[in-house]
Amino acid sequence: MSRMTSESEDGIVSNNQIESPLGEEGNYCGSANGGVLKKGPWTSAEDAILIEYVKKHGEGNWNAVQKHSGLFRCGKSCRLRWANHLRPNLKKGAFTQEEEQLIIELHAKMGNKWARMAAHLPGRTDNEIKNYWNTRIKRHQRAGLPLYPPEASLQALQESQRCLNIDRIEIRNKSQHDTLQSNSYGIPNVMFDNLTPHQSILPYVPELPDITASSMLMKGLSSFQYGSFMSPIMHRQKRLREATTLLSSFGGGMKNEFHLFDQFQDVDKASQSFGLPFPFDYDSTTKNPEFFGENQGSHTLANGNFSASKPTSEAVKLELPSLQYSETDLGGWGPSCSPSPLIESVDTFIQSPPTGTVESDCPSPRNSGLLDALLHEAKTLSSAKNQLSDKSSNSSTVTPGDDADSSALNICETEREDYGHPISPLGHTATSLFSECTPISANESSLDESPSSETFTGKHLFHMNLSRMIVIIYLFEAMSWVPPVIFYIILQAC
DNA sequence: AAGCCAACCAACCGCCGACGC
DNA sequence: TGCGTCGGCGGTTGGTTGGCT
Numbered sequence: 214m215s216r217m218t219s220e221s222e223d224g225i226v227s228n229n230q231i232e233s234p235l236g237e238e239g240n241y242c243g244s245a246n247g248g249v250l251k252k253g254p255w256t257s258a259e260d261a262i263l264i265e266y267v268k269k270h271g272e273g274n275w276n277a278v279q280k281h282s283g284l285f286r287c288g289k290s291c292r293l294r295w296a297n298h299l300r301p302n303l304k305k306g307a308f309t310q311e312e313e314q315l316i317i318e319l320h321a322k323m324g325n326k327w328a329r330m331a332a333h334l335p336g337r338t339d340n341e342i343k344n345y346w347n348t349r350i351k352r353h354q355r356a357g358l359p360l361y362p363p364e365a366s367l368q369a370l371q372e373s374q375r376c377l378n379i380d381r382i383e384i385r386n387k388s389q390h391d392t393l394q395s396n397s398y399g400i401p402n403v404m405f406d407n408l409t410p411h412q413s414i415l416p417y418v419p420e421l422p423d424i425t426a427s428s429m430l431m432k433g434l435s436s437f438q439y440g441s442f443m444s445p446i447m448h449r450q451k452r453l454r455e456a457t458t459l460l461s462s463f464g465g466g467m468k469n470e471f472h473l474f475d476q477f478q479d480v481d482k483a484s485q486s487f488g489l490p491f492p493f494d495y496d497s498t499t500k501n502p503e504f505f506g507e508n509q510g511s512h513t514l515a516n517g518n519f520s521a522s523k524p525t526s527e528a529v530k531l532e533l534p535s536l537q538y539s540e541t542d543l544g545g546w547g548p549s550c551s552p553s554p555l556i557e558s559v560d561t562f563i564q565s566p567p568t569g570t571v572e573s574d575c576p577s578p579r580n581s582g583l584l585d586a587l588l589h590e591a592k593t594l595s596s597a598k599n600q601l602s603d604k605s606s607n608s609s610t611v612t613p614g615d616d617a618d619s620s621a622l623n624i625c626e627t628e629r630e631d632y633g634h635p636i637s638p639l640g641h642t643a644t645s646l647f648s649e650c651t652p653i654s655a656n657e658s659s660l661d662e663s664p665s666s667e668t669f670t671g672k673h674l675f676h677m678n679l680s681r682m683i684v685i686i687y688l689f690e691a692m693s694w695v696p697p698v699i700f701y702i703i704l705q706a707c
Numbered sequence: 708a709a710g711c712c713a714a715c716c717a718a719c720c721g722c723c724g725a726c727g728c
Numbered sequence: 729t730g731c732g733t734c735g736g737c738g739g740t741t742g743g744t745t746g747g748c749t
Contacts, residue, residue, distance in 0.1 A: 254717070254743090276734065292735070293718070328737060343738075344716060351714080 251285045255294050259284060263291055264299055297338045304336030308345055316342055321361050 251259075266282040272295065275288030284291065297303075308316070312334055319330040325346075327339035334342065353360055 252719075273735085288734075289720095289736090290718075296736095297717075325738065339737075340717075347739095348714060348716095355713090 249285065250279075250287050250290075252290070255286075255298075259286065260294070260299055263295060267295060267299070293340075297340050302336055303338070308337075308341075312337065313345075316345065317361060320346060 262282050262284045263278065263286075266278050266284070270277070270281065275292040278284055278288060278291045279286065286294070315334060316330060319333055323329055325343075327343045327346075330342050331337055331339040350360065352358075
């Protein structure tokens with residue numbers, strides 16, 4: 214902290230530090246009582262005033278600081294100063310090794326949730342952690358190191374699995390009280406706990422450490438590093454947000470399901486978490502024995518399709534994020550083609566969808582709203598199909614009085630068995646989706662209005678394909694290749 | 708000694724959700 | 729229900745410091 218600070222010892226505020234109120238927008242610190250608010254570094258005198266104020270009045274009500282203490286700082290600035298510097302029990306100085314390790318693990322699990330990470334590091338502030346991480350990113354970027362060591366990935370996997378289990382329990386309890394909205398996009402996220410990937414079985418499912426990171430696979434499409442080839446990179450998040458707003462008009466529940474937009478931000482982590490050397494030219498064996506094991510590039514995705522299919526020597530020339538392919542590649546889509554990596558990625562996404570976004574202490578960074586919605590739609594259809602096929606095969610009917618829980622559990626047991634079958638990447642999605650179920654949908658279909666059998670033939674297959682198409686188009690839209698309006702039209706067509 | 712550069716850090720900024728009226 | 733305010737959060741900026749050439 215010796216670097217700190219530029220504060221003027223005498224506390225005199227220079228003219229350029231006092232700004233006229235930002236009142237026209239009111240976004241940051243406006244002025245109260247028509248006065249002007251000071252910006253810039255805090256002086257020790259100001260600190261003393263703030264400390265005194267907090268002693269008297271306690272934390273909170275920061276906008277009142279100016280009124281009561283005569284401090285010409287906006288409430289936000291006061292809160293920040295207090296939280297980051299004046300608050301008691303703040304640890305100062307460099308992070309210890311334990312803290313660094315913890316940050317890495319937490320970031321692997323949570324992503325850029327600095328405040329939540331700070332909660333796990335007593336005496337540390339989110340700002341500190343953020344700065345540390347950003348510095349670390351730059352350092353590793355420069356050195357071509359991965360951000361996450363294998364241990365962190367592994368722990369994130371275990372933690373995620375544990376949390377998924379917890380979520381499942383909570384969700385199962387909760388789901389009994391949830392009802393499906395008629396709008397198929399108003400879906401409780403809890404619907405997807407049954408879609409938990411069984412990584413030990415499925416060869417195409419990325420490991421869970423990539424939850425945060427894999428969600429960031431897409432994030433990176435707007436990363437500055439790739440700006441050179443991401444043509445419409447500008448205001449990506451703004452566009453996505455607009456799309457969110459647009460799509461939110463479909464239904465109340467939909468907006469909440471669209472966190473996927475927020476996840477398209479950081480490709481670096483994605484490339485790393487998928488075992489891609491990062492940035493582009495790196496001899497892992499000589500430069501970083503700490504982070505790279507013998508089978509370099511596979512530490513976070515040992516059985517994933519990315520690291521396995523692409524030799525890392527190829528990745529040295531990596532120019533596109535993992536999910537981004539040139540337009541010429543896209544032209545190769547067709548029934549006779551082997552699954553393109555993008556399709557496969559979509560399948561992977563579908564196979565390991567975000568799970569359990571029920572807020573709990575466990576980080577649940579996976580939340581890919583639209584995919585959730587689509588998956589739910591597909592699952593609802595498929596579960597209904599299951600019901601029908603069960604009926605036809607067993608010649609037994611589900612009575613409305615059946616115990617929903619037990620039936621759900623039974624169906625989910627069959628789901629596990631289904632996962633055991635090695636299935637081709639393209640075929641897997643539909644197969645697995647049709648073999649899956651949700652307690653709610655099962656319950657729902659068992660209760661009443663079971664669709665007639667013809668409903669589940671062409672129409673629902675069409676829906677399935679449509680859903681996949683939407684996923685793909687959505688991904689493309691996220692990559693700025695498809696204007697939002699097309700996505701909108703297709704959704705309307707649904 | 709001077710210039711450059713990376714690292715570090717504090718603070719600003721804009722967005723968003725919660726809350727109260 | 730709509731609006732304004734407040735507080736929190738994450739991204740970004742800009743200043744300072746220290747090391748290297």
